[in-house]
Amino acid sequence: MKFLREALDKVKPHFEKGGKWEKFYYIYEAHDTLLFAPNHTTNSKGVQIRDAMDMKRLMMTVIIAMIPCLLFGIYNVGYQHFMAIGQPEAGFGDMVLVGLIQVVPILVVSYAVGLGTEFAFSVIRQHPINEGFLVTGMLIPLVMPPDIPLWQVALATIFAVIIAKEAFGGTGMNILNVALTARAFLYFAYPSQISGDVWTYIGEANKAVQGFTGATPLALGAETVESGKNVVASLSAYGSGWSDGIYEFSNMFFGFMPGSIGETSALMCLIGAFILIFTGVGSWKVMISVVAGAFGMGLLLNGLAVNEFMAMPAHYHLVIGGLAFGTVYMATDPVTASQTETGKWIYGLMIGMLTVVIRVFNPAYPEGIMLAILFMNVFAPLIDHYVVIANKKRRLQRATV
Amino acid sequence: MSKFIKLKKGFDINLAGKAEKKIVEVEQPETFAYKPSSFHGILRPKLKVKEGDTVKAGTPILFDKKNDKVLHVAPVSGEIVEIRRGEKRKILEVVILADKSIEYETFDKYTVSDINGLSRENIVDQMLGSGVWPNLVQRPYGVIADPSETPKAIFISAFDTHPLAPDYSLIFKGQDQYFQAGIDILKKLTPGAVHVNVNGDAEVSPMFAHAKNIELNKFSGPHPVGNVGVQIHHLDPINKGDVVWTVNPYGVIQIGKLFLEGKYDASRVIAVAGSEVKNPQYYKTFTGASIKRFVEGNLSNDHVRFVSGNALTGSKIAADGHLGFHDSLLTVLPEGDQYELFGWIKPTTQKLSFQRAFGLLSFLFPKKEYALDTNVKGEPRAFVQTGVFEKVTPMDVLPTYLLKAILAEDFDDMEALGIYEIIEEDLALCEFVDVSKHDVQDIVREGLNLMRYS
Known part of the structure; x- marks a missing residue:
């Protein structure tokens, strides 16, 4: 891995003060610290040793705790789809496939748009990129209906990151939960796509079975x-x-x-709760x-x-x-x-x-x-x-x- | 009136390289230094000596123009070889090339029964002039005690729970009579009690257990239970306007010796410990010793950091640096200035953590000794995690709110939230466990300075 470190060290001067990409230092730093834990040492006065816990590990632990909900959510989106169109005999693989097709784009949009906004703010405001969005970016898809238009996900994410977080100074300063702000934004701005009969993905080519009303x-x-x-x-x-x-x-x-992608299973939430409580993170x-x-x-x-x-x-x-x-x-x-x-x-x-x-x-x-x-x-x-x-x-x- | 107080909150940091319980005699270091940075609140240090002067142990070398009655003296006899200055000519160290055999300034000498007849005034004068006074630390603020004040009480913590802390029963062995004399002197300085707080979880050395004229309290629990600030909080908390003094047993013994033998004796036993030390053990030397002789040929790795004091509250010093006034411990830690690929997420049993987040497995090995390096292990962030500081602060203090009040320079809040009750060391564990890697102790000192000087 030495060559990776050398490559990073080689480009680093361009991002430091006086370098040609000086403005983008925090974007460089985010990538560098994602690959390598930095070589900073403690001050000459004060604690000489530090606890191994850091913000990245904290946030990753929350993400790991959400994985059961995500995986179950992917399966459940497919499962509900085939039940609603009257094909309960569909295989496990088909259900997962449908779930993936619905969920992965939402996940990608949430992370891409959110991190893009974070990067932009780190350049404008010259502050380090906080790990908080790693969790938010995962939470947003999990509280969305499976059939939500992607542009709405993008819009809600931008709104939430800017208004709920960056306006207050970034992670640690915000008053409202960022992911919930995203959902509340959609709820009040585009109520028809996030309430009523949206909790099951049917698909345009299919027709729901007799008796299906989509009611939660x-x-x-x-x-x-x-x-x-x-x-x-x-x-x-x-x-x-x-x-x-x-x-x-x-x-x-x-x-x-039926329900939002990740929220339907109390059992998966219990597993997540166990992880969060055991690790002391939640x-x-x-x-x-x-x-x-x-x-x-x-x-x-x-x-x-x-x-x-x-x-x-x-x-x-x-x-x-x-x-x-x-x-x-x-x-x-x-x-x-x-x-x-x-x-x-x-x-x-x-x-x-x-x-x-x-x-x-x-x-x-x-x-x-x-x-x-x-x-x-x-x-x-x-x-x-x-x-x-x-x-x-x-x-x-x-x-x- | 003696109390037995059990505390649950806190965290013992179990570092590798504990000093073996034997005192080794080696040739004394060549130089000793006096460092004003060992104290807080020396505002305008003035030298009384210049390079080339010869001094005896107990000869005044420096005083604070703002507090000129307190004299700071040479720990050993010899020649002033260097006055090391830093930025803006700040005095960093007064270095003394020590004589082979130490000569002492002579001060008044008393018998045990004489001491009882001494007036407070006599005692204070002798202490101020002889260099033992700076052992007295005043709370609030953690500064050298002001001789014009009368403290509500005096507190002595008779054990140290910091990582790799020296064993008091070993380093103060055979000093019982001096300790008792020191207590008798201190008793004259306060109308209140002299509290000696011992470790309730271990055998109490007879020096403390049989001391008279004191209130003996037992404390049990994890670090920071040995911190005198935590003990004061549970015995007789400091309110606005209160002044109490603290002194460590070394200071008490030094005071006792001054009165019984009429000399300023800066001899002390120090521990040299840490994972990078080949033979961690105790040495007999004097305050302010150069560490060179103790570490030369005694290290298993040359990329290390030398810390005067312990790993939580100490200061980094050079390989030929000198120990601070209060320090009986030299900690040697591996320097952690290297990158680690995916170090932020890799599961590890080698790094210690108070918490159990993903991959931090140290909780599985509570007895294991850790060789921790000086890497920050993370990057500075805003306050995010809550409730963790409270778990390592066994006091009715809300650390996060107090720190935020200091950062906001809100004087009313600082006072109301209890800044008078703490000094840096009391929140050092918060700094260790902080996920957001704040310099908690620096912030605390900033707050104390704000309260004191503005």
């Missing part, structure tokens, strides 16, 4: 408010004849249902408290139920929609979550509770987790503020006794 469990649940039918019964009834039991609890837990406090908040709110609504959707068993809330995915990968974003340990409990509980409240009481936004997290992102600094004040008060009280 959340949409079915919201309908019961009007119709007065039992939620569990109408979920079980859906898919009969072409995909029996698609909305049974266990099937939804495993994730064989906060278990946030994850537990979101689940507790959602489940608790579900139980509370059961007790107060005046319509069938409110009476839906609380544990159903945990497997439908994007709650599991949002809990594990979005709510735990350390930059936008509460940064104090006490604050994390409050932040998580509020997200869980708000998610269920939005789902049940606001049929205009069937998916509550996205808005709940964005809302609590905004409130996280306030929660932290009060936790910090409590710390200051303890110190002051000590002084007076």
